[in-house]
């Protein structure tokens with residue numbers, strides 16, 4: 492899905508992806524020191540619209556502050572640049588990847604004076620596909636919030652995501668589910684997790700997870716549909732009594748979870764609250780459902 496002729500925004504201009512470069516002595520390269528976003532734009536009756544652009548770019552600013560990376564470009568400017576980027580690349584439905592990084596030669600462990608800003612975009616189908624997922628409870632925990640700001644979308648945190656996801660795949664599963672440092676269910680490597688029980692939804696509270704923008708959207712859509720949502724800690728054992736489960740994320744959108752380890756959820760995803768909210772989510776992002 493990467494085309495080197497594609498244009499990317501880099502530090503003030505639009506350049507070919509093949510002409511963009513980064514120092515091999517960059518802090519980002521060596522220490523995973525950068526922050527990013529994952530955003531989607533959808534074709535709507537009013538043209539291409541970036542879904543929750545403001546929320547995503549506010550989170551990018553939050554992530555920068557949380558790790559000490561300077562970012563001079565305002566939320567409004569970032570949105571404007573992104574629309575121009577989509578236009579220049581003739582993209583209508585697209586995944587957008589802004590990255591704020593420390594690209595100058597610098598091998599120190601101190602926060603840099605400046606930063607670089609890259610925005611790339613490409614066509615990308617649902618990240619975890621359309622099929623319901625066979626999920627493995629991972630032996631890897633999510634990063635400890637006393638060690639790193641887990642609510643920031645920092646690149647280095649994705650070392651944890653990558654090893655957990657690859658481990659689950661190597662063991663024959665589609666995706667991992669990770670616990671927090673207290674043994675409660677936290678989230679997937681790149682998506683939040685919900686379960687359904689007796690017509691209500693449950694998900695981990697903020698604190699030890701990335702508080703997903705899709706997660707918030709799903710909570711809003713559920714409440715509008717009169718479905719109670721509980722944000723509370725729960726252990727993986729509780730999931731043996733759950734009716735159904737699903738994951739949410741900008742790239743993954745809303746995807747059903749078929750099973751956790753050997754346990755198959757009794758309610759088929761298509762009949763679950765998750766499937767109802769997945770349809771509403773699609774209608775919302777494509778402009779067919781007007782937000783309340």
Ligand code: PMP
Nearest residue numbers: 681682683701703704705740741
């Ligand atoms: N948790 C993690 C670890 C993620 O990487 C993502 C994807 N950004 C999410 C949750 C979902 O967040 P969002 O809905 O904002 O994309």
